[in-house]
Amino acid sequence: MEFWFDFASNYSYLSVMRIRELAPEGVVWRPFLLGPIFKDAGWNNSPFVLQKDKGAYVWQDMPRQCAKYGLPWRQPSTFPRNSLLAARIGILCEAQPWMTDFCERTMLANFAEDRDIGGEQCMAEILTALGQDAAAILHAAQTDENKARLRERTEQAKARHIFGAPTFLVGDAMFWGNDRLDDALAMTLSSPQSSSGTAR
């Protein structure tokens, strides 16, 4: 199962935090940026900002969802946060054994600790806490080569017709939203040949 998510997306937060227990292996991490996809739709911001009533609802829904899943929650004072740097680190490190830890800690920083995940300081602290060489990773994440990888990833998202996050791809089947994680996992288990990123 490919797990496409944006570090700025609050519903992606729920799935990132649930996926270690639900799918301890077989998850192909696909960090990407929603911004360019929203821009193609004619939106200059998250629909949760542009659509006032929907946005207000989301901040009513999130604490209830977090309570249901036993997750901490603190409404970010800035939404959506800039997830560019986190996505660049994510795409650089997505095959590392500590990818799940990095994603969980970054999501918690954004949605439980109200920290600015867009800044180098927050990212460096998380990487250091994971025992990694933060300076080296921050440098590598911001090379032209890695920037191009993230742009290519977002183009892949468009080519796969992804319009929101989180999105789960099982072969050609798309599941959109944290509410579909269980359905996506059920399909993954019933069709093991589709369980890893065959559609790259």
Place this chain on the structure above:
Amino acid sequence: MEFWFDFASNYSYLSVMRIRELAPEGVVWRPFLLGPIFKDAGWNNSPFVLQKDKGAYVWQDMPRQCAKYGLPWRQPSTFPRNSLLAARIGILCEAQPWMTDFCERTMLANFAEDRDIGGEQCMAEILTALGQDAAAILHAAQTDENKARLRERTEQAKARHIFGAPTFLVGDAMFWGNDRLDDALAMTLSSPQSSSGTAR
């Protein structure tokens, strides 16, 4: 619990069909029209039509959801169908003991039988099958007084900040989407004073 829905809304179909078993009593039916709400958002059609990738996803999601709930499914050849007449009948008859039957049969006509629920013939057949005086109801549904009731209902929806359907209101708490029906029912059961339409 107030259950706000549009007969043209495919995710409302799922909730209409599930609600008899899940909540045999205590449901306050609130048929309304999404169109004027979408229009206020600047959209001249359903987002499932305007946003191509999301729309394509919905027709992939619906058969899976229907299979999960054991519901019949046939993608409507016209989407969204005109739900004005059905909504006028619904608001006229929402307190009748056969309201659940009317809603289920109208939804099945739209989403399992690909029938034009916007026409008088389909509505008359459903009403007659329910043992009702179809001609009298069709007449009463289209009086100025009843038309005004539906317009007022849609204004109430805007005042309650409803932006989509189905929407479940439990007191002041809003739950959006068929995926939140269980959560809304859980809150209804835990706060029985909020279980009927106190917020009219």
